[in-house]
Amino acid sequence: MQIILKYIKRYKLLLFLNVISVFGFVLTELGIPTIIANMIDVGILNNDKIYILNEGFKMALISIIGVSGTILLGYCCSKISTNITHDIRKDMYKKIQNFSHEEYNHFKTSSLITRINNDAFQVQLFVNVLLRIALMTPAMFISSLILTYKSSVPLFFVILSTIPFIIIGVIIVAKITGPISEKQQSGLDDMNRISKESLTGVRVIRAFNKQENEKDKFVEINEKFTDNSKKLFKIMQFTQPIFFMLLNFAVCRIFYFGALLISKDMLEVGKMVSFLDYLFHAMMSMMFFCTIFMMYPRAKVSADRIQAIFKSELSLRNDPKSDIVDCDLNTITFKNVTYEKNNKKILNNINFTAKTGQTIAIVGSTGAGKSTLSKLIPRLFDCSSGEILYNGINIKDFDIEKWRRKIGFIPQKAFLFKGTIRSNVCFGKEDASDEEIYKALSLSQSTEFVLSKENGIDSIIEENATNLSGGQKQRISIARAIIRKPDIYIFDDAFSALDFKTDAALRSSLKPITKNSIMFIVAQRISTIMDADKILVLNHGNLEHIGTHDYLLENCELYRNIAESQVKEEAISYEEN
Template sequence: MLKLIKYLKNYKKEAVLSPLFKFFEAGLELLAPLIIAKMIDIGIKNADKTYIIKMGLLIIVFSFVGLVCAILAQYFAAKAAVGFSTGLRDDLFRHIMSLSMNEADSVGRDTLIARVINDTDQIQMGLNLTFRLVLRSPLIVFGALFMAFTIDGFEALIFAGVILLLCITVVLIMSKSVIYYKNVQKKLDAVLGKISENLAGVRVIRAFSQQEVQKEEFNSISNSLMREQVFAGKLSALMNPITYMIINFGIIAILYTGAVRVYTGRLTQGAVVALVNYMGQILVELLKLANLIILMSRSYACTKRVLGVFDIKNSLIGGELDLGDVFDRVYGSDYKYHDKDDKNGVFPPVIEFDNTGFVYPESGAHAVEGINFSIKRGQTIGIIGATGSGKTTLINLIPRFYDATSGSVKIAGSNIKDYTIESLRKHISVVGQKSLLFSGTIKSNLKWGDSDADDAQLEQALEIAQGKEIIDLKHDGLESEIEQLGRNLSGGQKQRISIARSLVRMPEILILDDSSSALDYLTDFKLRKAISGLDKNMTVIIVSQRVSSIKNADMIIVLDEGRIAGIGTHEELVKSCLLYHEICSSQLFEENAV
């Protein structure tokens, strides 16, 4: 928790005032039994109504002041705890967003969500309760013991014995409960993971009529969590009956010994009543303290889990070069792609893979290995291969979503690790296989590509992406609402808006990773034709399962099990690469394949 104390720096006043007001409240509460004792021993004994009224008014004043102190303590505790968790959650989210896909994959999406939401909430509740009880409960317990000694030393020994037994009980039960509550948090992660998986794949589940199977699996995980929670709850529930039993035996002992001492004149009736009240105060506060310990144990476990996320370091360390400056210096503003430049090597390749390989975390096999090829600026490159051949992995290395585990990737003659992450991704646009849109409007989503783009530029990007009809058919045009993840759009509409979003910035390198799979062949053809008519210096990489989408590319790369099976034009590969010939034969008429 000490590592997170920095999030209280803006709430130092609240962090001090909350326990302080609780301290004042506890002090007033400890005085109340003494006042009642005086009312009995002086007011009632002497039938002094004036004294009884005066003491009664004093108790009312104390109660009112105590109420005000309690309200202020609650307010300051809540303000500090909520402010603490807000700062923690913000920094945790920023840290997670700064992690590379490598680190995010190794931890898991569901685990990260649980850390941001559930764990920070548990820490907040633990902190809130700590502010309110960290001074109050010990003061009441030991204050009541001290008051008992001021009243009668013999009776105070009963208090000391009762407090010792209660402390032993609390420690034994809490030490076991902490272990089980840690297991509860782990099983909660499993439940959250299952919920996330089912919500994401609800269509697939229904398509295969797997609802009942998933219900049974969820019930199994949920029941496991329930059993752990019930067992931990039962263990914690032992606290009340055992503590009440100890306190009641203590009260019986006080009443019995007190009656004897009252009879012999060594103790007053009011003193016995005060001692019984103090015993009740100890019971209440120890129960509160037990709840605090339980919540603190949960908070401690959650704190370790949150700190574990902060301890994950981003493996992607950017360089100092600006990709835009390097492009201007290397290629110049008048650069145009020509075949002769390729042959004579006048300009360096815009992208170069040099014996590049990559292995996913906790995977023994290479996803891609021994990749060697180069792309000239302005070329259109096609990448094709069977499912799982490494196509997406390969293009994910270009914008540094992952770092190559062997070899290197260069852009404009420099290793991509030498560029700043911001400039690298500013000049590279990637449209992934799954079109992800965010809640807002079509306009707000398109502006992700360039926040300074005007409506004309946005509409032009949509037109190139064959998505102009989307806004034409909608009443609000660019201001039309998009629900979370684009739920109110079809797959083809989402893909076209995603492509338009990447085209808004007119990047140096455009990567389309099977991003037109939901489009019909005619729309796909129009899209490729429109892109080919753009700035000739834009390098376009098209990853596709369709031969028709890459057939006219300047160069086609065929991947097979993470390795290059062939490189060349369509005509060259049909003759020289058996795998490509088989792909063509399966999709095109044989006479068009050769």
């Protein structure tokens, strides 16, 4: 629970007010029974009206203090617990933003969503109860026991004999509920995963008529989650009446022994009344304390899951040692670059150099490592061994944010955010003017379909860009990269959804703006990369050949096979000997 203590320390003033309010509340709850006892044993017994009025005035004053303390206690608890949850979510989201693909694969998206939302909420509930009870319960319990001891020693031991049974019950409940809470939170992860897959893949599900299969998968996970929840709630609800039974049993014994003591003139009626009040507060304090222990296992599971996020070491370390220095002729060099995942080599010993003004194409069969290679440049993850050098300096030595500002990355799967066309294009440059936006749209061949919309660049893009076609999404993504005027362009199969005419027009429009940049193109179409200065041919993670289109047709069988499978022999200007 270190995570809770860490964040509570931030609100020292509110904690101080919380302590004051607790003592005000305890003063009221324990002070009034004492006053009532005095009113009965002194005022009423002696028919002293002035004494009764004075005690009544004290009672009213203490009640005002108690009400004020209760209000202040509620305010402080709510304020601290909600602020802690806000801070946890903010810091967790900030940490997640620095995750690489390796961390995302380790924690899984569905689990991260659960940790940010539900786990943080469980911590909030626990902190709220903790702040209300953690200080009040010991103060109330100890004070009540002292006052009961002063009131009647024999009756005090009646209470004392009940406490061990409650403590043992609490320990047993905590041991049982811990593993169930962990299963419950894991089940919530699975529910989030199934729901996300069903919603995002709804078209595929309907196309293959698999609605019932998805329904059965969800029902199975939901039933497991429900069973664990039922077990947890049954245990909680089962323990509560048992504790109340023990409380009532103690009260019955108090009445019995108290009546005997009063009949023998060993106990006054007023003290008996106040004793019952003290007993009630002592036992209720113990009940509240039990509530904390019953909530603790689930809160601990959630806190540990949150702590795991904060303790996770980032595979991408931002440790800037050098400033980025640009030259007239910038170079990117892959030097013996190897990338491993799960002890399997995805890329093996890659070596090549790219210079300003050059277009570097990357081709190969599915799973050859093309996209992986392109993602190493903006440091979406780091190579396992070897170096990627920019002007002779390892890119790991640059500040990662400054390095990424030099790059325009268009991913394989075009992703647009819910908002407008303007907001999505300006994602690449926040302060872009309308003129810059229209120019970027024109270069990406997007002007026609954007202007055909009623609100132009202010037209709404729905969630997951469902109101745009695949080609339109790709062109908006390309415009987003163009508008920032980067020194390095990376097109990770970014032309796959475009028709041949649009593809050719787009590549033609890109030439003037990329002549002072380095451009990497991952592509499946040979027609897209025929004009590239260098073409890297990957085969199962190995760089099989590197050269121009014509050179590879003659010297690389894999490239030739890819080309021949796509284009007629006449179009690739190749003659067999």
